[in-house]
Amino acid sequence: MIPVQGLSGLRVAVLGLGRSGLAAARALRAGNAVPVCWDDNPPAREVAEAEGFECLDLARANAFDGIARLIVSPGIPHLYPAPNSVVVAALDAGVPVDNDIGLFFQSFATSEWDMFDVAPRVIAVTGSNGKSTTSALIHHILEHAGRNSQLAGNIGRGVLDIEPASNGGVVVLELSSYQTDLARSLTPDVAVFTNLSPDHLDRHAGMGGYFAAKRRLFAEGGPDRAVIGVDEQEGAFLAGQLSEGAVDDRVIRVSVDRKLGGPGWNVFARKGFLSEYRNGKQAASIDLRGVAGLPGAHNHQNACSAYAACRALAIAPRVIEAAFHSFAGLPHRSQTIGEKDGVRFVNDSKATNVDSAAKALTAFGSIRWICGGLEKEGGLEGLSGAVDTVRKAYVIGREAAGFAMQLKVEAEVCGTMAVAVARAIAEAEAGDVVLLAPAAASFDQYDSFEKRGDDFVALVRAHLG
Structure with a gap:
C-alpha cells in the first residue's frame, strides 16, 4: 500500500x-x-x-x-x-x-528514496487503443530484464494498492482519460501516448475535450521522456509541443504508418519490422512477424511504444526482442483461443470502438466476424476501409438489425453470442478466422467486455472439445 x-x-x-x-x-x-x-x-x-x-x-x-x-x-x-x-x-x-491517481503521484516519493542507489521510476501509458497491451508488455520486458516492476492503474492492481517503491523499481501505470482528466498531480518519468480515436466523447464533450484529458499526462508534470504515437494529427501536434527542436531526444516519436526521418529519436514499424533510429542512423531492428503474442499492425504499434519506453530506461534492444517472443498477450485482445479443422478462433472483445475493431480486422485474412453491441458515437463509417477480408459478419446485441444495416459486408442478424458463434462455426471453412471484434460497448448484454469475451471463449472451447 x-x-x-x-x-x-x-x-x-x-x-x-x-x-x-x-x-x-x-x-x-x-x-x-x-x-x-x-x-x-x-x-x-x-x-x-x-x-x-x-x-x-x-x-x-x-x-x-x-x-x-x-x-x-x-x-x-x-x-x-x-x-x-x-x-x-x-x-x-x-x-x-x-482522484486516486493524483494521490498516488502526491505520495509515491518518500524520504526513503535517499537511501536508494537507483531512483524508482514511473512509466504511465495513455491513449485510445492498445494501452493495456502496451502497459503489460512494458511490465513483461522489465521483468524479463530483471527489473523489479509493478503493473497498476487501469490494469492490474489499484495504484494505491501496490508496494512502496524499491531500489531501482519501476511502476507501470495504464491510465484512462477518466483518470488523467481529474488527477491534480501527474508526474511520471516516462509518459506514453499510443494513439487517438473517438471514444468516451460524451464524457469529454467531444474530441477536443477527450484529447485535452489525454494531454494532461504530458502537460501537468513534464515527463523526462515522452513516447508519442504520431500517426494521428493530435499525436503529431503533441510531439511538436513537447519538443524543443528536431534533435530533442526527450521526445521519442512512434509510427506504424511510415518511416520516420530527421535527426531525433524515432521508432517505427514497416512490413513487420521494428526499427529504431537516432541521429538519423539506425540503432536497432527487430522482426515482429514471428512474435505470436503481437499479431497485426495494431500490436506492432504497441510493440513500438513499449520498445521506446524501455529504451528510455536503457534496456538493450536484444533483451527487449527476447521478451517480445515470450509475451503471451492479454485476454480479450487478439487472443487466440484455439484451432479446429483449419479454423482459428480469436477473441478481441476489448475492441469496443470502431478504430480498435478496424485494427483487429486488418490483422487477419478470411474473417468470420462477430460484432455488435452498444454502438458508440460516430457510427460505423470508420470500418469501411477495414472489411476487405471479412467473408461475413454475425451481429449480436439488442440493436443488431440496425448495426447490421450499417455494415458494408454480408451480415446476418444473430442477436446473441451463442447464435453468432454457432452460425460462424457452421459456415467457416479451413483457413478462416472466427474473430470477435465487436466495435461496440458490451453493456446492452454484458456487464463488461471481459464477460462478453468469456462467453465467446466458453462457446468456442465447447466446440473445440
Whole structure:
C-alpha cells in the first residue's frame, strides 16, 4: 500500500466505493487522514463500514464543512455530460477535487528514496487503443530484464494498492482519460501516448475535450521522456509541443504508418519490422512477424511504444526482442483461443470502438466476424476501409438489425453470442478466422467486455472439445 502523504489529520471525502475508492480510503487512513466515505449503493457502504470507515451522505446539506479534499472514483462524471451533484457541492464549498491517481503521484516519493542507489521510476501509458497491451508488455520486458516492476492503474492492481517503491523499481501505470482528466498531480518519468480515436466523447464533450484529458499526462508534470504515437494529427501536434527542436531526444516519436526521418529519436514499424533510429542512423531492428503474442499492425504499434519506453530506461534492444517472443498477450485482445479443422478462433472483445475493431480486422485474412453491441458515437463509417477480408459478419446485441444495416459486408442478424458463434462455426471453412471484434460497448448484454469475451471463449472451447 502507498500511504497518502500531505493530508495527515484532515478529513477527506471519498465518493464511490469500488476498487479504487476503497483503496483510496485505506491509503488515506494509512497516511493518518480521516476518510469520510459515500456510495449510493448500500452494499458498497456495508463493505466500507465493515472495514471501519465512516460513511456519511455527501449529498446532504453542509456535508463539506471541515472536508479538506474530495476523492472521486473514475466512473463518476465530474464535468461532462453533467457533473455529479456531490462534485458540484464540493466545488461550491471550495473543496479541491482529486482522484486516486493524483494521490498516488502526491505520495509515491518518500524520504526513503535517499537511501536508494537507483531512483524508482514511473512509466504511465495513455491513449485510445492498445494501452493495456502496451502497459503489460512494458511490465513483461522489465521483468524479463530483471527489473523489479509493478503493473497498476487501469490494469492490474489499484495504484494505491501496490508496494512502496524499491531500489531501482519501476511502476507501470495504464491510465484512462477518466483518470488523467481529474488527477491534480501527474508526474511520471516516462509518459506514453499510443494513439487517438473517438471514444468516451460524451464524457469529454467531444474530441477536443477527450484529447485535452489525454494531454494532461504530458502537460501537468513534464515527463523526462515522452513516447508519442504520431500517426494521428493530435499525436503529431503533441510531439511538436513537447519538443524543443528536431534533435530533442526527450521526445521519442512512434509510427506504424511510415518511416520516420530527421535527426531525433524515432521508432517505427514497416512490413513487420521494428526499427529504431537516432541521429538519423539506425540503432536497432527487430522482426515482429514471428512474435505470436503481437499479431497485426495494431500490436506492432504497441510493440513500438513499449520498445521506446524501455529504451528510455536503457534496456538493450536484444533483451527487449527476447521478451517480445515470450509475451503471451492479454485476454480479450487478439487472443487466440484455439484451432479446429483449419479454423482459428480469436477473441478481441476489448475492441469496443470502431478504430480498435478496424485494427483487429486488418490483422487477419478470411474473417468470420462477430460484432455488435452498444454502438458508440460516430457510427460505423470508420470500418469501411477495414472489411476487405471479412467473408461475413454475425451481429449480436439488442440493436443488431440496425448495426447490421450499417455494415458494408454480408451480415446476418444473430442477436446473441451463442447464435453468432454457432452460425460462424457452421459456415467457416479451413483457413478462416472466427474473430470477435465487436466495435461496440458490451453493456446492452454484458456487464463488461471481459464477460462478453468469456462467453465467446466458453462457446468456442465447447466446440473445440
